[in-house]
Amino acid sequence: xxxxxxxxxxxxxxxxxxxxxxxxxxxxxxxxxxxxxxxxxxxxxxxxxxxxxxxxxxxxxxxxxxxxxxxxxxxxxxxxxxxxxxxxxxxxxxxxxxxxxxxxxxxxxxxxxxxxxxxxxxxxxxxxxxxxxxxxxxxxxxxxxxxxxxxxxxxxxxxxxxxxxxxxxxxxxxxxxxxxxxxxxxxxxxxxxxxxxxxxxxxxxxxxxxxxxxxxxxxxxxxxxxxxxx
Numbered sequence: 742x743x744x745x746x747x748x749x750x751x752x753x754x755x756x757x758x759x760x761x762x763x764x765x766x767x768x769x770x771x772x773x774x775x776x777x778x779x780x781x782x783x784x785x786x787x788x789x790x791x792x793x794x795x796x797x798x799x800x801x802x803x804x805x806x807x808x809x810x811x812x813x814x815x816x817x818x819x820x821x822x823x824x825x826x827x828x829x830x831x832x833x834x835x836x837x838x839x840x841x842x843x844x845x846x847x848x849x850x851x852x853x854x855x856x857x858x859x860x861x862x863x864x865x866x867x868x869x870x871x872x873x874x875x876x877x878x879x880x881x882x883x884x885x886x887x888x889x890x891x892x893x894x895x896x897x898x899x900x901x902x903x904x905x906x907x908x909x910x911x912x913x914x915x916x917x918x919x920x921x922x923x924x925x926x927x928x929x930x931x932x933x934x935x936x937x938x939x940x941x942x943x944x945x946x947x948x949x950x951x952x953x954x955x956x957x958x959x960x961x962x963x964x965x966x967x968x969x970x971x
Contacts, residue, residue: 756780765952778868784899796860910958
């Protein structure tokens with residue numbers, strides 16, 4: 742019987758797809774964090790092997806899209822309605838030469854070793870708490886420190902830097918989910934129609950809708966006569 746071999750990128754992709762399904766399905770926050778963090782660590786290491794710095798890329802991505810969308814006037818409504826955020830975004834735009842048509846490939850960023858270590862200390866804080874108990878048996882952590890959406894977004898972006906398969910149906914639906922608040926008012930495509938429906942739904946229902954959509958899309962992709970767990 743032939744053995745099945747899994748590459749590192751395939752393993753990271755499967756973990757991330759599972760974490761997205763768990764997130765949409767409302768499963769345990771700590772379990773989601775553990776699976777997503779494992780994927781993110783693999784992806785960061787794979788990027789490092791290709792000469793890329795994940796910590797610097799996270800800073801670049803966040804900063805670039807805030808400034809570019811501020812210049813375009815296309816920031817999500819919830820951000821545009823936050824006065825403190827808009828003051829920060831305006832200040833940031835005044836400091837950086839990023840215009841409405843600038844491409845992210847045209848911008849680079851350098852992060853000092855200490856800044857990178859600080860990023861990973863903060864990013865790995867919850868994952869390490871859930872993984873180790875050899876030095877901090879009595880430690881505890883506040884649940885509001887478990888930000889699974891941010892971790893999934895960073896993992897999704899890191900995966901996109903390495904692979905071009907879009908992470909399957911889970912990636913497709915996750916992208917719809919995170920862009921729901923910036924959908925156009927007059928949808929012209931099926932994608933825009935789905936975005937509008939997600940945006941119109943209460944936030945408490947969006948994850949359920951996405952969970953159902955992932956299940957349906959995966960079911961459609963199943964070869965007849967097979968069963969696939971989602």
